[in-house]
Amino acid sequence: MLSYNEKIRHIAKKILAEGKVEIVIGYRRGTLPMINEPCFIKHPEDVTRLIWDRHCGINLTNYLTQRKERIGIIAKGCDSRNIITHIIENKIKREQLVIIGVPCKGMIDRHKIASQFEEEIQKVKEDGDKIVVTGGGIEKIWKLSDVLQENCIICTHRNPVIYDELVAEPVAEQKDVNRYEDIRRIERLSPAEKAEFFDDLLASCIRCYACRNVCPLCYCDTCFVDGSQPQWVGKSQDPTDIRTFHFLRAFHCAGRCTDCGSCERACPMGIKVRTLTKKLEKDCLELFNWEAGIDLEQRPPLTTYNPNDPDDTFR
Amino acid sequence: MNVIKIDKKTWTEGIGRLQGFYRLIGPVKDGDFYQFKALEKGESPDFSMLNTRLSPKSIIYPQSEVMFEYSLDETRDDCHVIKEIQVEYSPQVVFGIRPCDAKAFLLVQRNFETPEYKDPYWIRLYETTALIGLACNTPCSTCFCVDAGSGPFNDAGLDILLIDAGEYYYARVNTAKGEKILKDSGWSEETETKDAELAIENLKQAAENRITARISTDRLKEKGVPDLFNAPFWEDVAFACINCGTCTYVCPTCWCFDIQDEVRGTDGVRMRNWDSCMYPLFTLHGSGHNPRDAKTKRLRQRFMHKLKYYVDKYNDGIQCVGCGRCINLCPVNIDIRKICEAMNGFEPEQKSI
Ligand code: SF4
Ligand code: SF4
Ligand code: SF4
Numbered sequence A: 001m002l003s004y005n006e007k008i009r010h011i012a013k014k015i016l017a018e019g020k021v022e023i024v025i026g027y028r029r030g031t032l033p034m035i036n037e038p039c040f041i042k043h044p045e046d047v048t049r050l051i052w053d054r055h056c057g058i059n060l061t062n063y064l065t066q067r068k069e070r071i072g073i074i075a076k077g078c079d080s081r082n083i084i085t086h087i088i089e090n091k092i093k094r095e096q097l098v099i100i101g102v103p104c105k106g107m108i109d110r111h112k113i114a115s116q117f118e119e120e121i122q123k124v125k126e127d128g129d130k131i132v133v134t135g136g137g138i139e140k141i142w143k144l145s146d147v148l149q150e151n152c153i154i155c156t157h158r159n160p161v162i163y164d165e166l167v168a169e170p171v172a173e174q175k176d177v178n179r180y181e182d183i184r185r186i187e188r189l190s191p192a193e194k195a196e197f198f199d200d201l202l203a204s205c206i207r208c209y210a211c212r213n214v215c216p217l218c219y220c221d222t223c224f225v226d227g228s229q230p231q232w233v234g235k236s237q238d239p240t241d242i243r244t245f246h247f248l249r250a251f252h253c254a255g256r257c258t259d260c261g262s263c264e265r266a267c268p269m270g271i272k273v274r275t276l277t278k279k280l281e282k283d284c285l286e287l288f289n290w291e292a293g294i295d296l297e298q299r300p301p302l303t304t305y306n307p308n309d310p311d312d313t314f315r
Numbered sequence B: 001m002n003v004i005k006i007d008k009k010t011w012t013e014g015i016g017r018l019q020g021f022y023r024l025i026g027p028v029k030d031g032d033f034y035q036f037k038a039l040e041k042g043e044s045p046d047f048s049m050l051n052t053r054l055s056p057k058s059i060i061y062p063q064s065e066v067m068f069e070y071s072l073d074e075t076r077d078d079c080h081v082i083k084e085i086q087v088e089y090s091p092q093v094v095f096g097i098r099p100c101d102a103k104a105f106l107l108v109q110r111n112f113e114t115p116e117y118k119d120p121y122w123i124r125l126y127e128t129t130a131l132i133g134l135a136c137n138t139p140c141s142t143c144f145c146v147d148a149g150s151g152p153f154n155d156a157g158l159d160i161l162l163i164d165a166g167e168y169y170y171a172r173v174n175t176a177k178g179e180k181i182l183k184d185s186g187w188s189e190e191t192e193t194k195d196a197e198l199a200i201e202n203l204k205q206a207a208e209n210r211i212t213a214r215i216s217t218d219r220l221k222e223k224g225v226p227d228l229f230n231a232p233f234w235e236d237v238a239f240a241c242i243n244c245g246t247c248t249y250v251c252p253t254c255w256c257f258d259i260q261d262e263v264r265g266t267d268g269v270r271m272r273n274w275d276s277c278m279y280p281l282f283t284l285h286g287s288g289h290n291p292r293d294a295k296t297k298r299l300r301q302r303f304m305h306k307l308k309y310y311v312d313k314y315n316d317g318i319q320c321v322g323c324g325r326c327i328n329l330c331p332v333n334i335d336i337r338k339i340c341e342a343m344n345g346f347e348p349e350q351k352s353i
C-alpha cells in the first residue's frame, strides 16, 4: 500500500489546485511507530505531507461531521461506508465531497504487537508479507496476516463502496470469512458466565471515552453519559455505570456500525470494545439482512417499519 | 544522604517483613501492561516494566473518591446533614515509582496544598504514603524528563530512590520516612557512600546519555499570553484531536476534578471524579454559554496551561514531567513535544502589548 502515496498526492494536488475542494483530509507521518496523525491540507504545495501506510486505522469520516466546506477525503473501505452513513444521517452532503478511495489490505494492530513485544518498540517495517519489529536490542518478525486488526482480518469490504477517484486497482475481497465466531461463543454462555465475561472485558476501562469520541457515529451534542438533567448514568468508576455506558453506546450504533475498528484501536487500555458492537452488527445482518454503509438509497433498519418484522412486538 | 546496598537475594525477605508494617503497592503485570496494585502477601513488585500504563497519581488522588455522605431519610436526626466520610488511613509504601512520576506529586501538591487551601483527602493520603522510586537505567524514546526538570535518577519527591545495579540495589535515602522503612525492612548492608555515589553517578550518566527526546522550554516565559493564545498553529495541531481526555487521565500532573452527588434510595454521597479540560462540559456555564465551545480551544487550554500559564504562575518550569504517557497513548498521535517546540519557537508577526 506504500505505493499509493504518489497517487494520493497527485489527486490531492489536482483537486486543490482546480479548486474542487478547499481542504483534503488525510494522514501525516506520526512521531511514533505504528501511528499516523489525521491532518488536513489546504495548499497544493503541501500534499507531500500526506502519507498512507498500514498505520492509518483511525476512521477519517469522524472528521467530516458538520463541516461546511468542500472536502477531499481519503477513504479506505470502512471509511467509505461510514461516509455513506454520514450522508444518510445528514452529517455531510455528498456534493461537498471528493472521495479519494483507497483499496485496503488491512491495518496493523498496534495493541497486538505491543503486547507481544517486551521492550520498547522503536521501529516497525513492512517486508513483503512480513512485519519486522525492532527495539531494545531485539527483533521479532510476524506474518502480516497475524498482526492485522481483528476487524481487518474478517473484513469483507476492503474496497471503497463509494468514491470519486481510486488510487489503485481494487483488491480482491476476502471470501468465506467467518465473521461472528467470537460472538457466537459469547451467545452460548449462561447469563452468569456472560456477566462475568463482560465484567472482565470492561474491568480496566478508565472512562476516557476515546472509543466514543473516535467513532464517526457518536456525534450527539450532549452524549447521554454527559448529560446531567436528567442524569442517566453515574459518572464515577462504579462498574455498573461503566457497563451502562458501554452497552448503551453499542445500542446507539446498531445498524450504523461498519466495524471499522477505530474504537478498539483508540482505547488506551486495549479493551476489545468491538465485542459489543459486533453483536448488534450480526443481529442486523441476520434479522434484517442489513449491512451499514453499503447503499445510499436504502433506509437503515432502525428508521423503517416492516410489516414482516422478525419480532412479534412490532408486527 | 545515606546510601545502602541491598543484596537482591535478601529483597523478597525484606518486602515480606515490610508487609507486617505497611500496606504495600507496586507495579504488577495486569494483562498486557503494568499497573500499580496492592501487593498480596508474598507478592513482590515487578520491576521488569518500562513504566506503568497509568500513572501512579491515582494512589493519592483516586479517579473516583467519596468525600461526604448524607441521608435524605427525614425520620433520621441527621437527615440532610453532610458528613465527612470516615476512612482509615493506614501507612502505605509504594515501590517502583519512576522519578518523573514522583516529581509529579510535587507538582500536583501545588494544587491540593496551598497556603490558602488544603485538600484534606489528598493531603492525608499523601502524608501516609511513602514513595520508593526506581531509577531508569533504560529510558524510553519518548522520555523527555531531563528537559522537563526531572531526570532518570532524580530524587525529587522520593523517600528512597532504588538503583538497579545488577546483583544488588543501591538505595539512596532522602527522608526520615525512608530511613524508617529501611529499618523496618531489615536490609541493612551499609556501604561506603562515596563509592556508591560514584557508581550511581556512572549509571546516571549512562541513562541520561540514552535520552533522545528533547524539548525546549527556555523561551516560554518571555512569550506573550495573547500571542500564544492567538497563534495560528492551533488549528493545525488540534485537527486530529478527538477530545477524548486520555492524555489528561494518564498524565501524572493533571489534577482537575468534577463534583457529583449520587443518591440511592435515601442514601447519598458526594464524590469527586477526575475531569478533563478536553471535555466540552468542563467549561459549560449554567447559562448555556461555553467559553471553550470548540475542540481547538480545549486542546489549546491543555497545552497553554501546562506550558504557559503554569510557567508564568509558579516560575518553576512546566507542568509536565516528561513521562511520555500522553504521547504514547493519544489515539491520534498528538505529541506534546511538537506543540512545545511550536510554542517555544513562536514569533508573532506583530507583538500584542
Ligand atoms: S462503533 Fe467502533 S467499529 Fe463501529 S463504526 Fe464506531 S468506531 Fe467503528
Ligand atoms: S477508550 Fe477504552 S478506556 Fe476509554 S472509555 Fe472506551 S473502553 Fe474505556
Ligand atoms: S490530545 Fe489525544 S489523548 Fe488528548 S484529548 Fe486529544 S485525542 Fe485524546
Ligand code: SF4
Pocket: B247, B250, B251, B252, B253, B254, B306, B319, B320, B321, B322, B323, B324, B325, B326, B327, B336
Ligand atoms: S503532559 Fe504528557 S509527558 Fe507530560 S507529564 Fe503529562 S502525560 Fe507525561
